[in-house]
Amino acid sequence: MPLCATCDSVDIFNLLLICLSQCRDKQEALRVSDGETYDNRLKNYEGSEVKHHGDIFEIEKSSKVCDLCKIIFQAFKRTNVQDVEVARGLQMMFRTSYSKIEVCYNTDAKEGLIKLCGLDVYMDEANVEELFRVGQIKEDNSPPILKIMEKDPASDRSLDIASRWLKNCVESHSSCRPPTEFQKPPRRLIHVGNKTQNLFLVETFPNLQHVEWLSLSYCWGGEPSMKLTNGTMNALKNGIPLESFDKTIKDAVFVTRGLGISYIWIDALCTPQGDNRWIEEASKMNEIYGGSTVTLVIASSDSIKNGFLKKRELKYIPVAYSTDKVEDHRAKLFLSSEWDDSEREYNGAWSKRGWTMQEGLLPNRLLHYTDSQIIWKCCEEQRFERGITERVADIVSETLTYSDVSDIAFGSSLDYPLMSHSDTFRLWYDLVEDYTPRRFENISDRLAAISGLAKVYGGMIRNPTYAAGLWKEDLIRGLLWHVEGTTLIPKHPASNTSTFPNFPSWSWASVGYEVVKNDLKTSNSLRALSEIENTHIDLDDQRYPYGAVRSGSVTITGPLRRLPRLYNKKWASAEASMSKLEHYISEIVEKESQGSVAHKYSSPPGGHFSVLVMVGDIHLLHLLVLEATGGIVKGVNEYRRGGILKLLYVDPSSYTSPEVIAKLEKMEASSTALLGLHEKTNKTRMTSNAVFMEVNEGNWAKETVIIV
Known part of the structure; x- marks a missing residue:
């Protein structure tokens, strides 16, 4: 469709020239590290605003015959304005803003112009480069002109x-x-x-x-x-x-x-x-x-x-402009909706x-x-x-990108001693978090499909011992992973069907397609309270230590307490005869089970559960919850990994401290503890403190266990 008379009358090329000038000034300001200079220079472009249609209703009418009006009206509909009448009579304007062309409402009020949508400007590559050269600007991540793309990627x-x-x-x-x-x-x-x-x-x-x-x-x-x-x-x-x-x-x-x-x-x-x-x-x-x-x-x-x-499917709207008014040389530039970051x-x-x-x-x-x-x-x-x-x-990204590991892949190594810094394995836990929701036709390939990264990572941190997706040298911390949204009750354990026979329960590979997190990946203040005695990995092929496994076990010694069950349905009753820890665990199991607690938590087939204290300090304890298999190897009880517990002690006098509240909210958000927040009762807070004190002062006997 051709442009309507109103759109055709807008001097897009003049707006583009202003954008080029703004972009040049911004780049110059950044070059001299003087942001204030750029802000001052923007004042030179005040008034670079052009009237468009009288209001959005005129644009709606024109959108039936004009592609540009159609784009603008579609942007208006995406705003989901409840009362469209608020836009009646609001003059539509084009303006330049930080090297972009924007379509705005003019409220004639304190708010002034309010952006409705942005428009990207495209030209043929040769014309873009020529204008960049004349305007003395460089291509960057917010250019005022984009290069028109080919419809055929095979061209x-x-x-x-x-x-x-x-x-x-x-x-x-x-x-x-x-x-x-x-x-x-x-x-x-x-x-x-x-x-x-x-x-x-x-x-x-x-x-x-x-x-x-x-x-x-x-x-x-x-x-x-x-x-x-x-x-x-x-x-x-x-x-x-x-x-x-x-x-x-x-x-x-x-x-x-x-x-x-x-x-x-x-x-x-x-x-x-x-x-x-x-x-x-x-x-x-x-x-x-x-x-x-x-x-x-x-x-x-x-x-x-x-x-x-x-x-x-390219949606470019051609706009004619003149570069030589004497000869009236007509060339083309193109407009489209502002590029979606997605x-x-x-x-x-x-x-x-x-x-x-x-x-x-x-x-x-x-x-x-x-x-x-x-x-x-x-x-x-x-x-x-x-x-x-x-x-x-x-580039700032909230997700893991290849650039995060590019230095690792090409020969760099950490410049601090192994095990002396919490960041040694931080990137690995980030990799696991990104990796675990990814799908396979055969999930038994899960460890093999990350073996290349594991091999590179092992070389970077001076060849530690790889153990089914974790590292022996950081295994105390590595074992304390949890599935996003739960800490004790796995959502879809991979080991519960014959399809996934080879993953040890203590490896993150043993769960289904869930995001696996490790809240300790950046912590270096907690003291290890248990000790790894031995790891045994039965590899699918001994030549490839970073590849698939048939089975694996971890032998660990630490403060341990046995529990007859994880869940007692009478936990909420004041008459129930149970420790504060058992009460607390039952509450978590019930919440994470969402009303359907599995029978094994009340009566485990192997006879009992155990809780092992892994790391801690005077304010925080991390515990590993284990389920007995019933097996005994050379007098040592064999367990499967269940989940984790995270106990925080908060001085009652600091309950209103913003720092403490923030820490509690973070714990609640990550579902690693059911602790009282500032809007909850002091009674709940005191209960969580009581659980911490009971465990911390319990002087549990150290015992060696095998986790398979």
């Missing part, structure tokens, strides 16, 4: 953008180069050839150097049409036409060729399927992905059948698959294909096809 222009990103990184970023020890190629690679050649499998040799390969990270989403097996090995070596492969493989080969890379590593075609030989390759993921020239991430597709080079995330199947986590964290260069654009990530920067560049050092 020459789109591939040229990706190629330039790769070339720039290879030539300019020394920190992104794979370490020498990772530059040996994998045992098998696929040679992609050219348009007239078939794909064929190449078996490399350990001493072969200077081979560049692209590694592929994608979702199978079903069985591939072609896999490497004993039956297909010779055919793949002899060469198979590209048309014989699934769409995602064909698209990946197309991109690999476009980047000028001769080899691609694809798990289904380079790792033997259907036998245990894949275990060897799984143990080398850090080398395969970390040593590749670039990793191609298929972020937008959930199946190998679908492909990813699909035409995009477009920079990867919320599809790829980001939820277990195997892809280390595939996204181990490489030093990644090229993502999403539904909307291609995105480059390396150790130094992140680039978006739409024309935004961000330095990795400036």
